[in-house]
Amino acid sequence: MERGGNGDANGKSTTATWTNLHRPIYERATRHPFILAIREGTVDIPAFKRWLGQDYIFVRDFVPFLASVLLKACKQSDDPSDMEVILGGLASLSDELSWFKSEASKWDVHLYTTAPQKANLEYCRFLQSLASPEVSYIVAVTAFWAIETVYQESFALCLESGSETPAELIDTCRRWGNAGFGQYCQSIQGIADRCLEKAPSDEVKKAEEAFLSVLSYEINFWNMSCGES
Numbered sequence: 001m002e003r004g005g006n007g008d009a010n011g012k013s014t015t016a017t018w019t020n021l022h023r024p025i026y027e028r029a030t031r032h033p034f035i036l037a038i039r040e041g042t043v044d045i046p047a048f049k050r051w052l053g054q055d056y057i058f059v060r061d062f063v064p065f066l067a068s069v070l071l072k073a074c075k076q077s078d079d080p081s082d083m084e085v086i087l088g089g090l091a092s093l094s095d096e097l098s099w100f101k102s103e104a105s106k107w108d109v110h111l112y113t114t115a116p117q118k119a120n121l122e123y124c125r126f127l128q129s130l131a132s133p134e135v136s137y138i139v140a141v142t143a144f145w146a147i148e149t150v151y152q153e154s155f156a157l158c159l160e161s162g163s164e165t166p167a168e169l170i171d172t173c174r175r176w177g178n179a180g181f182g183q184y185c186q187s188i189q190g191i192a193d194r195c196l197e198k199a200p201s202d203e204v205k206k207a208e209e210a211f212l213s214v215l216s217y218e219i220n221f222w223n224m225s226c227g228e229s
């Protein structure tokens with residue numbers, strides 16, 4: 001089997017190469033009108049509340065997905081520190097679920113009676129498919145990196161100087177836009193790139209497809225939050 005190799009001729013890592021290669025869809029996911037409206041202080045509050053209720057459902061489904069990535073790291077990774085990064089992420093989801101509950105009560109969003117919308121159901125189904133033992137660690141960890149990075153880049157944009165994010169949404173933006181979460185995403189990116197460097201080309205191709213699928217599910221998720229289904 002052919003080897004995937006490490007990115008392009010300029011020495012860029014595989015994930016950096018893909019981000020450049022697929023820039024238009026990457027930007028549709030990370031600079032979505034929903035995020036730009038938060039940043040400009042014009043976000044529709046019902047849309048924000050819809051996002052909040054739907055994202056709680058998503059994060060609940062993200063837990064078993066991440067547990068499956070952890071299991072694959074334990075079985076397939078050649079670097080013991082991968083497990084520590086992923087375990088840290090999994091542990092922080094407990095705090096994240098509590099945050100959703102307190103934020104929901106602040107905004108009068110009823111989490112337990114919120115039904116998942118179509119775009120969310122489809123994304124959660126994709127997560128379930130990635131959790132299958134037939135999906136390799138390389139593909140799963142690449143998807144994990146993409147999922148976290150879309151939120152990191154999106155919400156970091158709302159914290160940049162010059163942004164007019166409403167005060168009551170700053171806490172939400174900090175949750176994913178803070179520098180620590182940015183470092184965590186870089187650690188996952190480092191893991192993905194190290195794995196991709198050694199992977200056979202068919203696995204690299206599957207990982208790229210998973211990256212593109214994540215971007216497309218993320219766009220649909222933002223669209224759903226804006227009220228387009």
Ligand SMILES: Cc1ncc(CN)c(N)n1
Nearest residue numbers: 055058059147148151221
């Ligand atoms: C839809 C979605 N994508 C990503 C994340 C970040 N874990 C999230 N909470 N929700």
